[in-house]
Amino acid sequence: MIRLGSLAAVGLQAISRIAQLVAVILVIATFNFVLVRAAPGDPAQVMAGQSGAADPKLLNDLRKEYGLDKPYLVQLASHLGRVIKLDLGYSYRQRRPVVDLILERLPATLLLTVTAFCLALLIGTTLGALAGLAAGSVLDTVFTVLSLVLYATPVFWLGLMLVLVFSVTLGWLPPFGYETINVQLSPLQHALDIMKHMIMPVVSLAAIYLAIYARLMRSSIIEVAQQDFIKTARAKGLSGPRIVVGHMLRNALVPVVTVAGMQAGALVGGAVVIETVFAWPGLGRLTFEALLQRDYPVLLGIFLILSIVVIALNLLTDLVYRLIDPRMTTGAA
Amino acid sequence: MSEAAQIDTPVLAVESLSIALPKGGDRELAVENVSFAIKRNEVVCLVGESGSGKSMIAHAVLSLLPRGVGIVAGAVTVAEENPAQLDGRGLRRLRGGKAAMIFQEPLSSLNPLKRVGKQIEEMILAHQQPVPSAAEVQARVQTLLTQVGLPNPQLLERSFPFELSGGQRQRVMIAMAMANRPALLIADEPTTALDVTTQRQILRLIGDLRRERGMGVLLITHDFGVVADVAHRVVVLRHGKVVEQGPASEVLRHPKAAYTRELIDAVPKARLADIHGTIARPEPLLEVVGLQKTFRVKRGWLQPAREVVAADGVSLTLHECETLAVVGESGSGKSTLGRMIMRLTEPDAGAIRFGGADLRQLRGEALRQARRQLQIVFQDPFASLDPRQKVGDAIARGPMAYGMSRTDAMALAKRLLVRVGLSETTADRYPHEFSGGQRQRICIARALALKPRVLIADEAVSALDVSVQAQVLALLAELRQEMRLAMIFITHDLRIAAEIADRVIVLQKGRIVEEGSTAEVFTAPRQAYTRDLLDAIPGRAFFDQPGFAAGNASEFDDRVQRDALKM
Numbered sequence: 001m002i003r004l005g006s007l008a009a010v011g012l013q014a015i016s017r018i019a020q021l022v023a024v025i026l027v028i029a030t031f032n033f034v035l036v037r038a039a040p041g042d043p044a045q046v047m048a049g050q051s052g053a054a055d056p057k058l059l060n061d062l063r064k065e066y067g068l069d070k071p072y073l074v075q076l077a078s079h080l081g082r083v084i085k086l087d088l089g090y091s092y093r094q095r096r097p098v099v100d101l102i103l104e105r106l107p108a109t110l111l112l113t114v115t116a117f118c119l120a121l122l123i124g125t126t127l128g129a130l131a132g133l134a135a136g137s138v139l140d141t142v143f144t145v146l147s148l149v150l151y152a153t154p155v156f157w158l159g160l161m162l163v164l165v166f167s168v169t170l171g172w173l174p175p176f177g178y179e180t181i182n183v184q185l186s187p188l189q190h191a192l193d194i195m196k197h198m199i200m201p202v203v204s205l206a207a208i209y210l211a212i213y214a215r216l217m218r219s220s221i222i223e224v225a226q227q228d229f230i231k232t233a234r235a236k237g238l239s240g241p242r243i244v245v246g247h248m249l250r251n252a253l254v255p256v257v258t259v260a261g262m263q264a265g266a267l268v269g270g271a272v273v274i275e276t277v278f279a280w281p282g283l284g285r286l287t288f289e290a291l292l293q294r295d296y297p298v299l300l301g302i303f304l305i306l307s308i309v310v311i312a313l314n315l316l317t318d319l320v321y322r323l324i325d326p327r328m329t330t331g332a333a
Numbered sequence: 334m335s336e337a338a339q340i341d342t343p344v345l346a347v348e349s350l351s352i353a354l355p356k357g358g359d360r361e362l363a364v365e366n367v368s369f370a371i372k373r374n375e376v377v378c379l380v381g382e383s384g385s386g387k388s389m390i391a392h393a394v395l396s397l398l399p400r401g402v403g404i405v406a407g408a409v410t411v412a413e414e415n416p417a418q419l420d421g422r423g424l425r426r427l428r429g430g431k432a433a434m435i436f437q438e439p440l441s442s443l444n445p446l447k448r449v450g451k452q453i454e455e456m457i458l459a460h461q462q463p464v465p466s467a468a469e470v471q472a473r474v475q476t477l478l479t480q481v482g483l484p485n486p487q488l489l490e491r492s493f494p495f496e497l498s499g500g501q502r503q504r505v506m507i508a509m510a511m512a513n514r515p516a517l518l519i520a521d522e523p524t525t526a527l528d529v530t531t532q533r534q535i536l537r538l539i540g541d542l543r544r545e546r547g548m549g550v551l552l553i554t555h556d557f558g559v560v561a562d563v564a565h566r567v568v569v570l571r572h573g574k575v576v577e578q579g580p581a582s583e584v585l586r587h588p589k590a591a592y593t594r595e596l597i598d599a600v601p602k603a604r605l606a607d608i609h610g611t612i613a614r615p616e617p618l619l620e621v622v623g624l625q626k627t628f629r630v631k632r633g634w635l636q637p638a639r640e641v642v643a644a645d646g647v648s649l650t651l652h653e654c655e656t657l658a659v660v661g662e663s664g665s666g667k668s669t670l671g672r673m674i675m676r677l678t679e680p681d682a683g684a685i686r687f688g689g690a691d692l693r694q695l696r697g698e699a700l701r702q703a704r705r706q707l708q709i710v711f712q713d714p715f716a717s718l719d720p721r722q723k724v725g726d727a728i729a730r731g732p733m734a735y736g737m738s739r740t741d742a743m744a745l746a747k748r749l750l751v752r753v754g755l756s757e758t759t760a761d762r763y764p765h766e767f768s769g770g771q772r773q774r775i776c777i778a779r780a781l782a783l784k785p786r787v788l789i790a791d792e793a794v795s796a797l798d799v800s801v802q803a804q805v806l807a808l809l810a811e812l813r814q815e816m817r818l819a820m821i822f823i824t825h826d827l828r829i830a831a832e833i834a835d836r837v838i839v840l841q842k843g844r845i846v847e848e849g850s851t852a853e854v855f856t857a858p859r860q861a862y863t864r865d866l867l868d869a870i871p872g873r874a875f876f877d878q879p880g881f882a883a884g885n886a887s888e889f890d891d892r893v894q895r896d897a898l899k900m
Contacts, residue, residue, distance in 0.1 A: 227441060228436060228438060228441040228442045229441060229442055229443055229444045229445070231397065231436070231442070232434075232436065232442045232443065232444075232506075232509075233444070234395075234397055234428065235395055235397060235428050235429060235433070235434040236428065236429040236433075236455065236456050236459060236509070237424075237425040237426065237427070237428035237429035237430055237456075237459050237460060238425070238429075238455065238459050239421075239425060239459075242455075242459070246444075246447075246455065247444050247447070250446050251444070251445070251446055324446070325445075325446060326446065326493045326495075327445065327493070327495050
């Protein structure tokens with residue numbers, strides 16, 4: 001009956017969403033283009049300035065070489081044309097294809113953000129659930145105060161303080177970078193080395209999200225605990241743990257998933273700051289450098305990739321949401 | 334009369350029970366010195382208004398009292414055990430094992446994210462020792478679903494609660510409660526949220542199951558209509574104390590306490606003798622012609638949209654100072670009709686003539702002026718007031734939107750609050766500080782602030798207790814005379830329709846199946862559907878007795894006895 005077509009329905013819904021995505025991406029690409037040009041200065045100016053010979057002829061030559069002398073609309077058209085062909089262009093400054101630059105940095109950023117996101121979600125919801133179940137207790141108060149402090153702490157400040165304590169004072173952890181350079185390591189040692197480098201950036205990045213999920217899960221659990229069906233479960237003679245696992249957790253997770261899905265994209269934005277603080281060789285730092293140099297193709301390429309990542313994450317959230325809450329599949333709720 | 338051979342040990346004994354409320358409540362004891370017992374195969378109704386402590390007693394039986402509320406004196410014995418003295422394991426064995434409970438709102442009482450079959454399975458698995466095999470459990474679930482009269486159990490057990498109707502959900506709750514053959518079933522207002530026909534079916538089902546299994550049933554209700562239909566014995570509660578108790582027929586016919594009398598009188602009855610006669614007036618105030626509305630409900634991606642006909646050529650007229658009741662089951666299109674007249678829902682076809690113009694043709698300012706004269710009061714007074722807006726503001730906002738100064742509008746709001754039976758000072762308070770009945774009065778004041786000519790009441794008293802219901806109905810009747818209001822009263826409760834309306838329209842699946850003066854429709858219904866609706870009224874068998882009003886006739890006694898045993 002109604003449920004039979006639901007798997008197929010999820011599939012079809014995904015296809016339709018993907019069609020919408022293409023349109024959305026083109027709009028975003030246009031917006032990015034306008035935004036990047038809106039900042040004062042262009043790559044030719046920066047390059048001419050750095051070469052110490054900023055005479056008009058050099059400027060004009062550079063602009064001509066990079067196609068910056070053409071009208072904006074023509075430049076936009078050629079940009080969108082490349083986006084459709086998935087061609088991200090060529091970096092003026094680094095003299096390398098933008099795709100290569102991004103692919104080189106993407107794994108480091110993903111490693112950082114995905115780890116931070118999973119940790120924040122896992123630890124945050126667990127702590128939040130415990131606090132919510134013990135609402136009003138000492139444990140609850142401690143968790144609540146702690147999450148408030150984490151929530152209020154600026155990401156970069158937390159990063160710097162961690163470096164101060166664990167690297168400068170205690171000397172336990174490397175203060176920056178992705179791996180120790182100039183040493184010969186076995187694959188296992190290499191992995192451990194990277195993990196050691198990851199600890200502080202991941203903790204700084206995860207802290208605020210962990211706090212958000214914990215607070216959200218706490219209030220969600222408290223709300224679910226007051227629902228009628230929990231009373232039903234008690235009247236059925238189910239044990240406490242069974243009620244929590246069988247009836248409370250999944251219902252309480254629904255709002256958390258919604259918020260987490262929306263924030264997964266923002267996490268990548270937060271990575272720009274953290275990567276700069278910890279000299280993490282990821283997309284964040286690439287963005288920062290490209291911005292200083294007005295390296296248009298690199299900036300546009302990164303923005304485009306990030307937009308696609310955010311959209312993909314939203315799509316994923318929608319699908320996860322449908323799996324958790326059957327009422328979403330038929331749109332009947 | 335095999336039932337006469339009942340075993341005398343009570344399945345539930347409540348002795349001198351007192352339950353304390355937390356400090357700062359409106360009274361010290363929620364329940365004070367209450368005693369009663371339920372034998373096997375017996376239905377005992379606990380009757381009282383909300384706040385009378387009836388739910389507290391039910392919750393105490395399964396030791397489910399909310400935090401901060403506790404038994405301070407007396408004891409409860411369920412199947413020879415005292416829940417207050419049981420440890421966690423013993424208590425879990427009792428809950429859902431020897432005594433099971435069902436609640437008022439079956440949708441919120443079921444976990445929305447779990448298939449109903451799983452929720453029933455859980456009940457079996459938590460109690461059966463040794464744990465039965467998966468196949469056995471599956472078979473038990475199927476049997477239970479069949480026993481509670483659910484069609485197609487294989488499909489049904491795979492459904493989620495939101496996919497079922499209100500009646501089906503309550504049947505699922507009952508199937509769950511029956512899973513471990515409890516000796517006692519506690520039903521806390523099990524039919525209040527359901528429409529009359531479904532209500533009757535559910536009460537019958539509970540009666541059948543009781544007879545088959547010899548269960549004791551503790552049924553909590555505020556409705557003496559339900560009592561008259563199902564109870565063997567009645568316990569009437571007020572402010573936590575027993576006002577009166579005894580065999581149902583005795584209490585219904587010779588109530589000793591004035592309060593019991595009041596509750597019995599509050600059951601809206603077809604006042605067949607003095608129906609306000611309808612004199613045909615030449616010019617109708619509102620005329621609806623051939624309204625048509627079909628909703629297309631999108632389902633999954635692969636299924637075609639389901640079409641629901643909400644209105645199929647509905648026509649009606651309404652005169653000044655006349656009350657028209659629109660009755661029908663849920664889903665019959667009665668609320669949509671009200672919304673279309675207000676132009677809150679756009680009809681597909683038809684005309685709505687009001688004040689010499691077709692409302693459907695009006696746009697902009699003309700529509701705004703016409704709307705002022707049509708006002709609506711909704712079912713849920715909790716949801717229809719902005720929780721962050723003071724009551725006075727909520728009432729004054731309407732006139733202000735039509736150009737009245739703030740001072741004048743606030744003065745008007747205060748006058749109206751007094752008129753609907755509240756005090757002037759209530760204008761500065763927020764909606765959450767009022768009870769359901771008071772809030773509905775506020776909603777009425779809000780609607781009246783615009784001096785409407787037509788008031789549409791969409792299930793306006795359905796969410797209220799019977800005695801409060803009677804008060805609000807009386808208020809509406811007074812206001813009708815005073816302001817020469819024409820009213821469209823949308824309700825699923827025929828007793829209310831009979832109480833207030835001059836004429837009645839019966840809707841079924843968007844079509845008018847019967848219409849006429851209240852007297853005609855109630856005394857000589859022409860359609861089978863109308864007769865079904867009338868028969869489904871709880872307590873009809875009792876209250877329609879000619880002997881009831883006079884309080885004599887021994888033949889009537891027999892009839893009640895017979896009905897009670899039929900259960």
